[in-house]
Amino acid sequence: MLKRAAAMASKDLKLSVSGGQGLVQAVLLGLLLIFLFSLSKPLGGAISAQAAGAIFWLASAFGLVLVFNDLFAIEEANGARMGILSSPAPVHAVWIGKGVAGLCLLLVSQLVFLPATVAFLDQTVHGPWWLMLVTLAGADIGLVVIGALLGALSQGQAARESLLSVIVFPLLLPVLLSGITLFSMCFSPGTSEGFDGWLGLIFAFDALFSGAGLFLFPFVYSGEE
Amino acid sequence: MKVKILAALSGVALLVHQYMIWHYAPVAQSGPVQKIFYMHLPCSWWALVSFFVVFVSSLLYLFRRDPAYDRVAGAAAELGVLFATLSLVTGSVWARAEWGHWWVWDPKLTTALIMWYVYAGYLVLRSTPMGRDRKALVCAVLGIVAFLDVPLVFFAAKLWGSAHPDGLARQGSGMEPRMWHTVFAGLVAFGFMWGALLLTRAGQLGRMARLEAMLVWDDEE
Amino acid sequence: MAPAGGALLAVKRAAKFYGSKLVFKEVTCEVRPGEIVLVAGPNGAGKSTLMRIMAGLSRPSAGEVTLHVEPECTAYLGHSTFIYPGMTALANLGFWGTMYGLSPSREELTALLARVGLERAAEEKAGSFSRGMAQRLNLARIYLVNPRLIFLDEPGTGLDPRSLALLRREIVAFRDQGTSVVWISHHVREDAALADTVLALGGRRVEYFGPAAEYEVEVETC
Numbered sequence: 214m215l216k217r218a219a220a221m222a223s224k225d226l227k228l229s230v231s232g233g234q235g236l237v238q239a240v241l242l243g244l245l246l247i248f249l250f251s252l253s254k255p256l257g258g259a260i261s262a263q264a265a266g267a268i269f270w271l272a273s274a275f276g277l278v279l280v281f282n283d284l285f286a287i288e289e290a291n292g293a294r295m296g297i298l299s300s301p302a303p304v305h306a307v308w309i310g311k312g313v314a315g316l317c318l319l320l321v322s323q324l325v326f327l328p329a330t331v332a333f334l335d336q337t338v339h340g341p342w343w344l345m346l347v348t349l350a351g352a353d354i355g356l357v358v359i360g361a362l363l364g365a366l367s368q369g370q371a372a373r374e375s376l377l378s379v380i381v382f383p384l385l386l387p388v389l390l391s392g393i394t395l396f397s398m399c400f401s402p403g404t405s406e407g408f409d410g411w412l413g414l415i416f417a418f419d420a421l422f423s424g425a426g427l428f429l430f431p432f433v434y435s436g437e438e
Numbered sequence: 439m440k441v442k443i444l445a446a447l448s449g450v451a452l453l454v455h456q457y458m459i460w461h462y463a464p465v466a467q468s469g470p471v472q473k474i475f476y477m478h479l480p481c482s483w484w485a486l487v488s489f490f491v492v493f494v495s496s497l498l499y500l501f502r503r504d505p506a507y508d509r510v511a512g513a514a515a516e517l518g519v520l521f522a523t524l525s526l527v528t529g530s531v532w533a534r535a536e537w538g539h540w541w542v543w544d545p546k547l548t549t550a551l552i553m554w555y556v557y558a559g560y561l562v563l564r565s566t567p568m569g570r571d572r573k574a575l576v577c578a579v580l581g582i583v584a585f586l587d588v589p590l591v592f593f594a595a596k597l598w599g600s601a602h603p604d605g606l607a608r609q610g611s612g613m614e615p616r617m618w619h620t621v622f623a624g625l626v627a628f629g630f631m632w633g634a635l636l637l638t639r640a641g642q643l644g645r646m647a648r649l650e651a652m653l654v655w656d657d658e659e
Numbered sequence: 660m661a662p663a664g665g666a667l668l669a670v671k672r673a674a675k676f677y678g679s680k681l682v683f684k685e686v687t688c689e690v691r692p693g694e695i696v697l698v699a700g701p702n703g704a705g706k707s708t709l710m711r712i713m714a715g716l717s718r719p720s721a722g723e724v725t726l727h728v729e730p731e732c733t734a735y736l737g738h739s740t741f742i743y744p745g746m747t748a749l750a751n752l753g754f755w756g757t758m759y760g761l762s763p764s765r766e767e768l769t770a771l772l773a774r775v776g777l778e779r780a781a782e783e784k785a786g787s788f789s790r791g792m793a794q795r796l797n798l799a800r801i802y803l804v805n806p807r808l809i810f811l812d813e814p815g816t817g818l819d820p821r822s823l824a825l826l827r828r829e830i831v832a833f834r835d836q837g838t839s840v841v842w843i844s845h846h847v848r849e850d851a852a853l854a855d856t857v858l859a860l861g862g863r864r865v866e867y868f869g870p871a872a873e874y875e876v877e878v879e880t881c
Contacts, residue, residue, distance in 0.1 A: 216757065217757060217758055217760075220754060220757040220758070224743070224746070224750075224754055227745075227746070228743065228745045228746065231745060232745040287743065290743070290744060291739050291740045291741055291742045291743070291744070291793075292737060292738075292739025292740070292741055293739075293741045293742070293743065295716060295735060295737060295739070295741070296735065296741035296755070296758075296800075297758060298716050299714050299715070299716060299730075299733065299734070299735035299810075300730075300755070300758045300759050301729070301730040301731045301758075301759060301760060302758040302759070302760070435716075435717075436711055436714075436715075436716025436717050437716075437717050437718070438708075438711075438717070
């Protein structure tokens with residue numbers, strides 16, 4: 214199964230990097246959002262650390278939707294979904310494969326968003342760095358688990374990006390709130406008191422929806438028309 | 439028949455409830471505006487029950503694949519969004535009168551708002567054109583995921599509120615027994631109404647499906 | 660796994676509803692080793708739906724489907740080509756090999772491509788292929804899997820006469836080496852001659868299930 218998941222992920226990454234528009238769109242839209250929000254900076258004032266965190270995670274959430282729409286659209290072009298479902302490959306290989314590919318693409322786009330947040334929104338990373346990295350990893354896993362589970366549900370729809378955003382954004386709220394709070398701790402020089410509750414929330418979210426995804430993905434990704 | 443009985447019961451119970459609100463329950467310290475609470479609370483409660491019904495019937499659909507469960511989930515989600523809307527509006531009016539703001543960061547209120555968003559999205563998904571079986575499956579999955587999210591959202595809202603000094607906690611204490619009686623009557627009255635609406639809507643959806651089966655020819659090969 | 664002389668696939672009293680709309684009911688049929696079963700019927704009779712149920716892609720609303728071969732030994736070829744346009748023909752084939760739990764070498768893959776006449780296009784992106792070439796690449800996927808049971812859902816749609824002739828030849832060749840084929844075709848008149856058994860759907864039930872030689876095509880069901 215892991216071998217098939219790896220084949221799935223590497224195929225998706227190759228296709229996304231070489232020909233897909235999802236990653237490019239995600240990076241461009243995120244950069245644009247960060248720049249546009251920098252216009253809300255008051256004259257002579259500064260954008261608060263919390264606002265910067267919120268903008269960063271908003272850009273990431275939009276990126277997530279675009280990335281996963283693109284990943285699941287790969288199979289729809291020539292009906293390959295039926296091919297995969299009729300093969301002996303377990304359907305969870307698709308979930309894991311898409312999840313891993315999505316995580317890589319999301320991390321790549323965040324590599325662009327983070328410096329952009331620092332530059333456009335005039336932030337300094339005070340650290341601690343480990344907190345920032347753990348937050349990033351944990352919250353990204355949460356985003357990706359939901360993205361890989363629900364990304365398939367809007368396939369075949371005309372306005373699938375907007376449909377997916379409307380559905381996914383409110384569900385992601387616990388992770389987004391945690392990400393925003395923890396990032397604002399890292400962007401401000403003060404203490405990072407109370408981070409443990411937020412980290413706990415992130416990992417509870419990851420664990421709960423990984424389990425739910427394992428059970429529910431075969432229902433979303435089915436041959437039913 | 440069941441619907442008629444429930445509707446009649448809810449009519450009587452709602453009248454009794456209104457009487458209790460205005461003539462039985464004492465006026466609270468904050469003045470008569472507190473009486474909106476007697477309608478706010480049942481709406482929130484039954485909205486939450488609706489979402490739970492969506493969750494349970496979604497699970498049942500996944501296991502049994504009976505379209506009736508799918509219709510119950512759809513009807514319950516519509517009711518849930520309706521009751522959540524009423525609860526948000528009454529809550530907002532109350533907050534304005536009590537604290538001078540239309541919106542305060544309260545974990546329960548925030549959770550209600552987020553769940554309103556989630557289930558409104560669920561209804562959007564329900565109304566998108568898609569094959570019947572596929573739509574039922576996909577909606578059932580979302581119905582389960584959405585309900586699993588409720589406790590996490592509540593916890594997040596609570597953590598957020600504790601870190602932000604503008605967060606205000608609502609006091610539920612200091613209620614007299616007569617107030618509690620009114621609250622309880624409201625829960626029962628709204629429960630009858632909720633049951634009648636749910637059965638009516640699920641029945642309607644069932645008849646719609648039957649009509650569709652008689653009228654529409656699918657051109658799928 | 661199949662009992663000697665027994666059916667590879669048995670469908671027993673299957674029914675399918677979409678919501679409350681009946682597509683078909685009381686469908687009972689079986690596929691024996693080494694035969695071609697042609698599925699005929701007008702548009703909307705539920706041919707594709709039945710095939711998806713046979714292939715395990717969709718659940719019947721009632722009745723049961725028993726498959727006496729491992730899922731590794733079945734292959735599905737629909738009117739869509741299952742091809743990733745952004746990958747080369749070789750990479751496409753390699754990917755499907757992995758999905759089926761095989762690890763074919765490059766030489767084996769090239770040989771398969773040569774068998775369908777695509778050896779010169781092996782390193783080309785599949786997106787540039789014509790419909791006929793894409794369907795031939797799809798055929799190579801079936802060779803790779805080497806199945807005992809093949810589901811064909813109108814594979815001939817939109818093919819040029821040459822590719823169509825190749826496809827027909829290959830279907831017969833598969834049968835002759837003992838593979839069973841379930842085949843939905845729009846050209847019933849021509850293709851019934853190649854088939855052993857005909858399953859005709861119509862009026863939301865089975866109209867005919869029996870030897871192809873005794874099946875009479877009353878109207879062209881195109």
